[in-house]
Amino acid sequence: MQEMAVSTKMNGVDVDRLFETIDAIKQVPRLADFRFRLQNRWINGGLNRSTINNYYGAGKDNQREEPFVLDADEPPVLLGGDSAPNPVEYLMHALVACVTTSLIYHAAAKGIKLQEVETRAEGEIDLHGFLGLDDGVRRGYKHIQIKFRIKADVPDEELEELCRLGPTYSPVFDSITRGVNVDVALDR
Amino acid sequence: MQEMAVSTKMNGVDVDRLFETIDAIKQVPRLADFRFRLQNRWINGGLNRSTINNYYGAGKDNQREEPFVLDADEPPVLLGGDSAPNPVEYLMHALVACVTTSLIYHAAAKGIKLQEVETRAEGEIDLHGFLGLDDGVRRGYKHIQIKFRIKADVPDEELEELCRLGPTYSPVFDSITRGVNVDVALDR
Numbered sequence A, B: 001m002q003e004m005a006v007s008t009k010m011n012g013v014d015v016d017r018l019f020e021t022i023d024a025i026k027q028v029p030r031l032a033d034f035r036f037r038l039q040n041r042w043i044n045g046g047l048n049r050s051t052i053n054n055y056y057g058a059g060k061d062n063q064r065e066e067p068f069v070l071d072a073d074e075p076p077v078l079l080g081g082d083s084a085p086n087p088v089e090y091l092m093h094a095l096v097a098c099v100t101t102s103l104i105y106h107a108a109a110k111g112i113k114l115q116e117v118e119t120r121a122e123g124e125i126d127l128h129g130f131l132g133l134d135d136g137v138r139r140g141y142k143h144i145q146i147k148f149r150i151k152a153d154v155p156d157e158e159l160e161e162l163c164r165l166g167p168t169y170s171p172v173f174d175s176i177t178r179g180v181n182v183d184v185a186l187d188r
Helices: A015-027 A087-109 A156-169 A171-178 B015-027 B087-109 B156-169 B171-178
Strands: A033-044 A047-052 A055-057 A060-062 A068-072 A114-126 A143-152 A182-186 B033-044 B047-052 B055-057 B060-062 B068-072 B114-126 B143-152 B182-186
Touching: A015 A087, A033 B087, A047 B087, A068 A087, A068 B087, A087 A114, A087 A143, A087 A156, A087 A171, A087 B033, A087 B047, A087 B068, A087 B087, A087 B171, A143 A156, A156 A171, A156 B182, A171 B087, A171 B171, A171 B182, A182 B156, A182 B171, B015 B087, B068 B087, B087 B114, B087 B143, B087 B156, B087 B171, B143 B156
Parallel strands: A143 B182, A182 B143
Antiparallel strands: A033 A047, A033 A055, A033 B114, A047 A068, A055 A060, A114 A143, A114 B033, B033 B047, B033 B055, B047 B068, B055 B060, B114 B143
């Protein structure tokens, strides 16, 4: 007779391991220190390529077998070749993906089963900023709007509360809404 | 005899079209209004998928022939399948790609030829924030460091100034360092 592997998964998240991770961090706080890294190389015009591989976390350096490679390009109206999403679209992906994952993990920890999560997002940019045509116009997003459709095993009146889990715990949401100190230096 | 297509490209950027774009925006300011969009669908656990296709800009809706599809996942120590970069890595890609493109375009507009641009970036996160273990620890990046290696047709003493072009004009750098208002709502 085959033995069944027992693991308590909720929303695809191994909650036993999640609580083990939390216990481990309570014992050894520095296990929670993560450092994410990337290298990028300019190709031509609006096209450049990031390579993402190792990161520090859980007390050690971690290496993927194969690096992830991400291109960024610009659409034709922004003078690019449109071979990949552009950087501000990647920013929105980072944001929506993170809010979604944060919702999924924290719902799992609370024992709430989700059936479907779908999101639409839109962000506005006025190019007067990027082009340096008006210093009163910011370079970045003026505003980003995210709309969630959630199907979950909770009463309808608890959906709003569930929807708040993502923004409450998401590292990218926190980074983008509260701002991060970014240091840019020349490497000689 | 074949006629040569004449275009003035610098760093792969069509600077004639760049200045035409700037002139067009000076005539009709609303051409500078852009709206970027995406849809995302949760797959399982830490895996979700964004579809990026149309955007509004230059006075009209623009559609790609094929949508871009981006997965986000988490590495094993964060209980994912490691099939794609995670959201905070995407955030760093968005940032570095945007600072690079902004440098390239603004150098092109100034007539400065770049030969090579390579970047390394690292960002620190303390998971006590995401896990909700310590409300004094922010969820997002504590700090991001970007190091540029630039080879360009400028004297060495002008490299620092050149290096500042990216952060000065980058929409993602502005979004991340100054923060963006993000509205999250439930779509019923």
